[in-house]
Amino acid sequence: MRVIRLQARQLRRFEDVSIEPSAGLNLITGGNGAGKTSLLEALHLMAYGRSFRGRVRDGLIRQGQSALEIFVEWEEGPAGDQAGARGASLGRRRAGLRHTGSDWTGRLDGRDVEQLGDLCAALAVVTFEPGSHALITGAAEHRRRYLDWGLFHVEHDFLAAWRRYARALKQRNALLKRRGGSGELEAWEHEMAAGGEVVTRQREAYLGALQSHVATLLEAWAPALGGISLEYQPGWRRDAVSLADALLLSRDRDLLAGYTSVGPHRADWRVDFSGLPGREALSRGQAKITALAAILGQGEHHAARRGEWPVVALDDLASELDRAHQARVLERLVGWGAQAFLTGTEAPPGMLDLGLTPTVFHVEHGLPERR
Ligand SMILES: Nc1ncnc2c1ncn2[C@@H]1O[C@H](COP(=O)(O)OP(=O)(O)OP(=O)(O)O)[C@@H](O)[C@H]1O
Secondary structure, three states, rough: EEEEEEEEEEOOOOEEEEEEEOOOOOEEOOOOOOOHHHHHHHHOOOHHEEEEOOEEEEEEEEEOOEEEEEEEEEEEOOOOOHHHHHHHOOOEEEEEEOOOOOEEEEEEOOOOOOOHHHHHHHEEEEEEEEOOHHHHHHOHHHHHHHHHHHHHOOOOHHHHHHHHHHHHHHHHHHHOOOOOHHHHHHHHHHHHHHHHHHHHHHHHHHHHHHHHHHHHHHHHHOOHOEEEEEEEEEEOOOOOOOOOHHHHOOOOHHHOOOOOOOOHHHHHEEEEEOOOOOOOOHHHHHHHHHHHHHHHHHHHHHHHOOOOOOOOEEHHHHOOOOOOHHHHHHHHHHOOOOEEEEEEOOOOHHHHHOOOOOEEEEOOOOOEEEO
């Protein structure tokens, strides 16, 4: 996937900003507060329906305005020489999103979209940013979101099972709060079990498939950590009982608490290192490198399954990784042929060490200038 035009209107400090990136490395430079990260947020917003710095209503819309707009045009299909050799044609796509913070409208390839998920399913972007270490050291919610994003893009029936589970969970929670009868609870538990078992099987298999991708990257970038293993934790004692039974067994406790205490919405996964006693022993930098290996490992798996790389967004790489690690990561990215967007107050030293020549956009006074 290669973005050929990115435009944002009324996004943070930008009134109307547009860039036409190149297929390889794109470096966005500028002083503090110039708006570099905002350009990555625009891309992320189209691909996830929210920014990595919060929801649209958390300050994404330019002060004094009522809505922001993002437009993205991109090409799909094998890139460069590969495309030529196979005679494959590139598909060109375009999407638009207008968001007020509470309401949104979207267009995809000239048609209105009914669900935000339809826009998110079209454009695949993986993002590494200063908060990404939360994927390893933060709350379980980050790790569930990571798995679900990947599955959403590579497994066609995942979304239906996930929605079935989420809808039934909501209904069960509402019933628990108003102390509904066991017949009603049972009906929704049946629905939760049907959707939740599929979600769990797919998440577990997906994590298993990611393992070799993440391990290979991490062994190259942080050999001192040793080998890794990724372990899925389903959110109930799956080794002992089915989800249906777990829900039944927790019913009394859940009625008291007023919410559902077991199930895939409580799932998590963990990474273990053969060279460390536990993830608590990771340095902050090692947690970041592990998170980056997980994110780019996911991108590599996506490429193996879907035949093309997601767009890669790396916010402020130079302040996140030391020079040697910057170079190792960038070397991989170039080898993969992925389109990448990097931000920085200046070119990352690791990029200079490799002699790479990215397309540079310098942002000043609310306008990016191609250099
Ligand atoms: N809702 C808003 N309305 C107007 N301006 C905003 C709004 N939200 C943020 N800004 C401004 O937009 C800019 C956002 O900058 P952004 O975080 O993208 O900059 P950056 O170039 O990545 O900066 P840094 O190098 O400091 O991380 C800042 O100048 C900020 O003050």
